[in-house]
Amino acid sequence: MNKTIFEFTDYKTYLIEKIYSLPSKGRGFKLKIAKFLICQNTHISQILNGDIHFNFEQGIKLNHFFEHSIDEGKYFLNLIHLAKSNSPELKKFYQDELNEIILRNTDLKKRTNFKKGLKEKDQEIYYSSWIYSAVHIMITIKEFRNIHSIAKKINCSKEKTTEVLNFLIVTGLIVKDGQSYLPGIERIHLSKDSTHIQRHHANWRIKAINSIDLNKPEDLHFSNVVSISKVDIVKVRELFIKAIAEARTIIKDSPEEKLQSICVDFFEI
Numbered sequence: 022m023n024k025t026i027f028e029f030t031d032y033k034t035y036l037i038e039k040i041y042s043l044p045s046k047g048r049g050f051k052l053k054i055a056k057f058l059i060c061q062n063t064h065i066s067q068i069l070n071g072d073i074h075f076n077f078e079q080g081i082k083l084n085h086f087f088e089h090s091i092d093e094g095k096y097f098l099n100l101i102h103l104a105k106s107n108s109p110e111l112k113k114f115y116q117d118e119l120n121e122i123i124l125r126n127t128d129l130k131k132r133t134n135f136k137k138g139l140k141e142k143d144q145e146i147y148y149s150s151w152i153y154s155a156v157h158i159m160i161t162i163k164e165f166r167n168i169h170s171i172a173k174k175i176n177c178s179k180e181k182t183t184e185v186l187n188f189l190i191v192t193g194l195i196v197k198d199g200q201s202y203l204p205g206i207e208r209i210h211l212s213k214d215s216t217h218i219q220r221h222h223a224n225w226r227i228k229a230i231n232s233i234d235l236n237k238p239e240d241l242h243f244s245n246v247v248s249i250s251k252v253d254i255v256k257v258r259e260l261f262i263k264a265i266a267e268a269r270t271i272i273k274d275s276p277e278e279k280l281q282s283i284c285v286d287f288f289e290i
Contacts, residue, residue, distance in 0.1 A: 026096055027122070027123050030100075032100035032101055035097075035100070036083075037069055039087070051066060051069075054083070054086065058079050058082055058086075074101060074104055077098065077101065077102075080097060081094075081098070083097065084097060092122050095118075095122055096119060096122045096123075099118045102115045102118075116252060120252070123255050123258075124255070139192060143188075144211070145217065146188060148220050152175055152177065153185055154221075156175065156185050156186065157194050157195065159171060160189075160202050160204050161204045161277040162278060162280060163277070166202050167200060167201060171186070225282055225284050226284060226286075228282060229242070229284050257287065261287055265285065268283070
């Protein structure tokens with residue numbers, strides 16, 4: 022199953038899809054659950070396909086059975102609480118609990134597995150202009166591994182390009198081999214609480230605006246204003262986070278041929 026538990030709003034749907042995704046579509050797996058919970062196999066089917074629910078003790082046992090992480094376990098139990106709740110106030114309470122767990126688990130740094138960071142003084146330089154990150158990633162493309170092709174691509178002087186390249190070498194982000202420049206550390210991540218995050222986002226939004234002005238048919242730009250429920254805001258945010266993580270997986274194994282920018286905005290007005 023490609024989905025995480027945090028993408029589900031109903032614990033029964035989660036369990037049914039999880040079981041169905043197993044070899045042979047989970048044949049015989051309900052019996053294993055029943056034996057673990059010390060109950061009848063028919064009872065498991067009645068819960069998954071009917072109106073009755075697991076009790077909380079069974080929910081805790083299921084956390085052990087499926088080897089849920091701490092947050093996955095909390096999320097699963099809160100889904101059971103939500104399903105068993107009758108009053109709107111109680112449903113809202115558990116939905117808020119679920120939303121909080123989702124937000125904790127959509128930290129982009131965790132989901133995309135970044136490990137390397139820059140020292141504070143180097144961050145100040147790196148995020149001062151889009152040029153540094155552009156050249157840093159551009160080096161992964163074979164045709165942009167010499168100063169002339171790099172300077173031409175970013176429409177920058179040889180002197181400025183040399184300054185950027187030297188900085189990237191000193192910080193270990195790229196390496197020099199004769200007259201060629203080669204990738205060093207390919208990926209770094211700026212945490213959302215960094216003092217440089219606003220500058221970084223602004224740099225690439227400005228470039229996005231320039232791209233809109235050029236209006237190239239191969240470029241994609243999407244802008245929309247919507248009204249949406251609080252619950253669905255969390256769902257849509259999780260969808261974007263998952264899409265970014267999946268895109269990162271594709272990009273990681275993709276041959277370096279073109280330099281692209283990815284900008285995603287989803288915010289309250």
